[in-house]
Amino acid sequence: MLDDVMHKKFIGLLGEQGFLTEADKMQPYLQEWRDLYQGRALAVARPNSTEMVAQTILLAKEYGLKIIPQGGNTGLVGGQVAESEQEHLILSLERMTKIREIDPISNIMIVDAGVILQNIQQAADKVDRFFPLSLASEGSCQIGGNLSTNAGGVNVLSYGNTRDLCLGLEVVLADGSIWDGLRCLKKDNTGYDLKHLFIGAEGTLGIITAAVLKLVAKPRRYETFFCALPSPDAALTLLNQCKEKFGASLTSFELISALGHELSIKHAGAKRMMTTSAPWFVLGELSLGTEAGDEADILSHLLEEALSDHFILDAVLAQSEQQRKEIWHLRESLSAAQKPEGGSIKNDISIPIALIPKFIEQAAVIVDSVVADARPVIFGHMGDGNLHYNISQPVAMDKQDYLLTWDSMTSAIDVLVIEMNGSISAEHGIGKMKKEKMRAIKSDVELELMQKIKQAIDPDHLFNPGKLLP
Ligand SMILES: Cc1cc2nc3c(=O)[nH]c(=O)nc-3n(C[C@H](O)[C@H](O)[C@H](O)COP(=O)(O)OP(=O)(O)OC[C@H]3O[C@@H](n4cnc5c(N)ncnc54)[C@H](O)[C@@H]3O)c2cc1C
Structure with missing residues (x-):
């Protein structure tokens, strides 16, 4: 229970804006995207600096509270959901929104954990670079959440998961200490690579407060195609042909079933790209590093041959950025549809x-x-x-x-x-x-190893109890 002394101490540390206890103010942090879980919490803490995160943890510990880290609250497995009005304190990173440094020469960006993914993409774009992580929730998920879930998305095929896009981390640990691992190095073989413990840990080992992200060259051109196909086998054939021809330039290859396609059109205002009806569709995209080249011709030729061999039934090649956006809208609306x-x-x-x-x-x-x-x-x-x-x-x-x-x-x-x-x-x-x-799904050896890591780093089970570990 939140008594007056405790309340005053948290307000003293975090300010009125940084500590929410009223039901209406807490509601957005308690509601889960899929309506599968209804959260319950004592309060929501909103620190605005790494030091303040550390102090919040120490105060929570003093009162025997548990910390539920929360980013953009778009997670799909309930990892960010608090479950107790007595002892769960949601720690939201949403006020930690600074882009600390951006260096297009070294191709790195150092950001606070609460920066929304879309803002990172836009900041990279402004310095003529590209941050490849892209998901349908990018307008609200935060980089701290992306790292904690090792998010994937539509560009993994070529650029990898979030783990592959991170060079260093800053993490606040269960004893309130701050691990400054904000290294910008591609090569650093100096023992255990600790950042990988926290990436994908779903907030069970520490609070990620900042990260060094890798930037890549900005694609100068996209070739985006949308095909109708008779079967998943046909999609597999097309995938391999595209990989052979375009290698790492093939950045997306998304399969969509007929029902998903129809629901996106019916419920999300997606545009029908072709009149051909088919059981399967594929959205593919090449991201190209030069302003001009013959990839569009090669792709057209590949699709024409596929049409005459009947393993695709119809195809559209985006003719404008607008058409490319319409094709992507169809794909990105599938969850909501x-x-x-x-x-x-x-x-x-x-x-x-x-x-x-x-x-x-x-x-x-x-x-x-x-x-x-x-x-x-x-x-x-x-x-x-x-x-x-x-x-x-x-x-x-x-x-x-x-x-x-x-x-x-x-x-x-x-x-x-x-x-x-x-x-x-x-x-x-x-x-x-x-x-x-x-x-x-895990062997006893693997489970035991995971438990030992948790025990070593968070011995009092302060962070995200009841999540990840059975
Ligand atoms: C429409 C839609 C589409 C999606 N598409 C994809 C997709 O293509 N690929 C994909 O991988 N996911 C996808 N997701 C899932 C979700 O967006 C990702 O898991 C995202 O990475 C979560 O980020 P978040 O900031 O919302 O984190 P939250 O949901 O707030 O938290 C997720 C987990 O991370 C922990 N956490 C959050 N921030 C921190 C932090 N700073 N330190 C420590 N722990 C923290 C939380 O405790 C929780 O366990 C989608 C979700 C939606 C709603």
């Missing part, structure tokens, strides 16, 4: 790329055996072997009844994923949602 269709059970999986067609075929049978007439809305980063295998409720079914089948549905899909040597969480993490499943 499922909401009006009622309950949706989500699987964020990855498998070896060659097995994707087989997975899709076998998963359809599984889905139907768990809930007849449930509707898979499949899309995702096919180039990374990562599918968002989401399943919308049958049209006539009650939403809550459908959502009660979440565990049986996801568990049945997980069995197939594990059989195929895949991952049950390709990008979104473990959080609250999947922590019990960890026992089935």
Whole structure:
């Protein structure tokens, strides 16, 4: 419980703007994007400096509180959700929004953890550089959250996950000490690379307060295409042809099922790119470093041949930046476009790329055996072997009844994923949602090692209790 003395101490440290206890002010931090969890917290702390984060941690410790780190609150596995009105203090990084340094010569940017991803992209653009991390939530997720979830997105194919885009970190630890690991070096083999412990740790080991990010050369041109295809096998053939021809210039290759395509048009105002109806669509993009070149011709030729060989059914090559945006809007609206269709059970999986067609075929049978007439809305980063295998409720079914089948549905899909040597969480993490499943997917040795790391770094389980570790 928050007593007067405690309240005064937090206000004294963080100011009125930095410590929220009123229900209406706390509500945005308690509401989760998918409406799967309703958060509960004692208060929300909003420090505006690393030192203030450290002081907040010490004060929380003094009163036996637990810290729930929160960035943009767009996480999809409940990692950012607080669960106790008695002892959970949400620590929001949203007031830590400084871009500390930007150096286009060294190709680095040093940022506070609370900077919104889109602002980082724009700051890079201003100095004629590119920060490649891109996700549909980029207008609200923060770099601290991206690092803590090791976010993926639509450019992983060529540029890697968030982990691959980070050179150094600043982290506040459970004893209030500050680890300054803001190194800007590409090469630094001086023992354990500690930043990798905190990246993807989902806020269970420390609070990321700043990061050194890698910038890359800004693409001068994009060639964006949208194709209709008869099958996932055909998409795989197209993917490999594109990879052979364009190598690392192929930065995105996204698969979209017919139902996802229709829902984006119906509910998110996406534009229909072609009249051809097809069971599958692909959005692909080349990012090119020169103003001019013959890639568009090579791509047109490749697509024409694919058309005459019948492994694609139709294709559109974006003719303007506006058309490129329309194509991307269709893809980026897919998550939101499922909401009006009622309950949706989500699987964020990855498998070896060659097995994707087989997975899709076998998963359809599984889905139907768990809930007849449930509707898979499949899309995702096919180039990374990562599918968002989401399943919308049958049209006539009650939403809550459908959502009660979440565990049986996801568990049945997980069995197939594990059989195929895949991952049950390709990008979104473990959080609250999947922590019990960890026992089935990790060996005892691996689980024990993870527990030992947690124990060594956060012995009092101050950070994000009940998340990630089973
Ligand atoms: C429409 C939509 C599309 C999405 N698309 C993708 C996608 O393509 N790829 C993908 O990977 N994800 C995607 N996501 C998921 C989500 O956006 C990412 O997980 C994102 O990285 C979370 O960032 P956030 O700032 O919102 O973090 P939050 O949701 O606030 O937190 C996420 C986790 O990180 C921890 N955390 C947050 N900040 C810190 C910090 N500074 N220090 C320590 N721990 C911290 C939290 O405790 C929590 O465990 C999508 C989400 C939405 C809503």
